[in-house]
Amino acid sequence: xxILKLKTQIIDALNLEELKPEDIKDDAPLFGPEGLxxxxxxxxxxxxxxxxxxxxxxxxxxxAKNVLTxxxxxxxxxxxxx
Amino acid sequence: xxQWKGKTEGGDANxxxxxxxxxxxxxxxxxxxxxxxxxxxxxxxxxxxxxxxSYLRHRQGFSVWRSAIGTYRNHLLxxxxxxxxxxxxxxxxxxxxxxxxxxxxxxxxxxxxxxxVMVSAHVGNFEISSYLCGKLPKKLNVLAFAGETEQxxxxxxxxxxxxxxxxxxxxxxxxxxxxLNDVIREGEAITMAGDRVFTGRRNHKFMFLGKEALFPTGxxxxxxxxxxxxxxxxxxxxxxxxxxKIHVEPITIDPALKGRDxxxxxxxxxxxxxxxxxxxxxxxQWFNFYDFWNIEGDENN
Numbered sequence: 001x002x003i004l005k006l007k008t009q010i011i012d013a014l015n016l017e018e019l020k021p022e023d024i025k026d027d028a029p030l031f032g033p034e035g036l037x038x039x040x041x042x043x044x045x046x047x048x049x050x051x052x053x054x055x056x057x058x059x060x061x062x063x064a065k066n067v068l069t070x071x072x073x074x075x076x077x078x079x080x081x082x
Numbered sequence: 083x084x085q086w087k088g089k090t091e092g093g094d095a096n097x098x099x100x101x102x103x104x105x106x107x108x109x110x111x112x113x114x115x116x117x118x119x120x121x122x123x124x125x126x127x128x129x130x131x132x133x134x135x136s137y138l139r140h141r142q143g144f145s146v147w148r149s150a151i152g153t154y155r156n157h158l159l160x161x162x163x164x165x166x167x168x169x170x171x172x173x174x175x176x177x178x179x180x181x182x183x184x185x186x187x188x189x190x191x192x193x194x195x196x197x198x199v200m201v202s203a204h205v206g207n208f209e210i211s212s213y214l215c216g217k218l219p220k221k222l223n224v225l226a227f228a229g230e231t232e233q234x235x236x237x238x239x240x241x242x243x244x245x246x247x248x249x250x251x252x253x254x255x256x257x258x259x260x261x262l263n264d265v266i267r268e269g270e271a272i273t274m275a276g277d278r279v280f281t282g283r284r285n286h287k288f289m290f291l292g293k294e295a296l297f298p299t300g301x302x303x304x305x306x307x308x309x310x311x312x313x314x315x316x317x318x319x320x321x322x323x324x325x326x327k328i329h330v331e332p333i334t335i336d337p338a339l340k341g342r343d344x345x346x347x348x349x350x351x352x353x354x355x356x357x358x359x360x361x362x363x364x365x366x367q368w369f370n371f372y373d374f375w376n377i378e379g380d381e382n383n
Contacts, residue, residue, distance in 0.1 A: 015342050015343060037282070037283060038282070038283075039280065039281065039282025039283060039284060039300065040256065040258070040259050040280070040282065040300075041259075041282070041284055041300040041303055041304060042282075043256050043259050044259050044262065044263055044304065045307075047259070047260070047263060048263070048307070058260075059260065061255055061256045061257040061259075061260050062255075064256050064260070065255060065256055068256075
C-alpha cells in the first residue's frame with residue numbers, strides 16, 4: 001500500500017491545501033483536536049474516497065469508526081480488503 | 083463557540099401529559115395560559131431572555147422599551163409555536179394551513195430526480211413545514227441534534243411518518259454520516275438548520291445584522307458533491323391561529339466561482355443574506371436563545 005499516495009488523495013479529497021503529505025504522521029489521529037481536526041463531513045469525504053479509488057464500501061458505522069482513525073489504519077484496511 | 087443543548091423543555095411525563103390533554107382540549111384554551119407561563123419563564127430563565135433582549139436592542143436596533151416588550155412577545159410566540167407542534171403530535175395536523183401557492187413551490191422542488199438540500203434556521207416554526215405540504219413526492223430526511231428525549235422523538239416520528247419524512251439524529255458516532263450518504267445518493271431530500279454550528283473546521287464568520295457570527299458551511303460542500311438543489315426555507319407564523327407562511331428561496335451562486343471552500347462560503351453568504359432579510363421582516367420570530375454573536379463562547383460577553 002502506497003501510504004504517500006493515500007495521503008495525497010486525502011489532502012486532495014478534503015481540500016487540505018495547507019498540508020503536504022509529509023506533514024501527516026502515519027498514526028496521528030485524523031479526528032479530534034490532537035490530530036488533524038477533521039469533522040463528520042470529512043468522514044463522508046473519506047468514505048467516498050475509499051469507494052471511488054479503491055472500490056471499498058464502508059457500510060458499518062462502528063467499523064468505520066475504527067478504520068477512519070489514522071492514515072495507517074485506513075491503509076491497513078485497504079490492504080486487507082484488496 | 084455558542085451551542086444549544088438540542089432539547090425541548092420538559093421531561094417525558096410532562097410532554098406525554100400535554101399530548102393527552104391536547105387530544106381533548108382545543109389548543110386555543112392552552113394559548114390563554116401562555117402569557118402567565120411566559121412571565122414565569124422570563125424570570126426563571128433570565129439569561130435566555132437577556133440574549134433575546136440584546137438581539138432586539140443591538141442587532142435589530144429597537145429602543146429599550148420596544149426590546150423589552152419584544153422579548154416578552156418573542157417568548158410568547160415561541161410558546162405558541164411549541165404548543166402548535168404538540169397539537170400536531172396530538173393528531174390535529176389538518177387544522178394547520180398555509181397559502182397553497184407557497185406549498186406548490188416547495189412540492190415542485192421535491193418533484194425532481196435531483197437530491198435536495200433544504201437549509202432552515204431556528205426562526206419561526208420550521209417543523210410545521212413537515213405537515214403543511216402533505217405527503218411529499220420524495221422522502222425528506224431531517225438532520226437534527228439527538229438531544230431530544232426518546233418520547234419526543236417518538237411523537238415526531240409518528241406525526242411525520244405519513245408525510246414521507248424521517249429523522250436522522252446527529253450523534254457523536256458516524257451513523258448519521260452513513261445515512262446521509264445513502265439518502266442523498268438515492269436522490270432524496272435532506273434538511274438541517276443553517277444557523278447551528280458543529281465542532282470542526284467548516285464554520286465561517288459572516289456579517290449578520292451588523293456583527294460577525296459563525297455559520298456552518300459543510301452542508302453546502304455535501305450539496306455540491308451530490309449536485310443537489312439547495313434551497314433556504316423558513317416557516318413563519320402569521321397573525322391568524324393555525325396559519326403559517328412559507329418562505330422558500332433557492333440558494334444559488336455564480337457557477338464560474340472556483341474552489342470548493344470559496345464556493346461553500348459563497349453559498350453560506352447567500353444563505354445569511356436570505357436569513358437576514360427574513361429576520362428583519364419577522365424580528366420576533368428569532369429563536370436562538372443564546373448570544374448568537376458571541377463567536378469565542380465567552381461567558382461574560
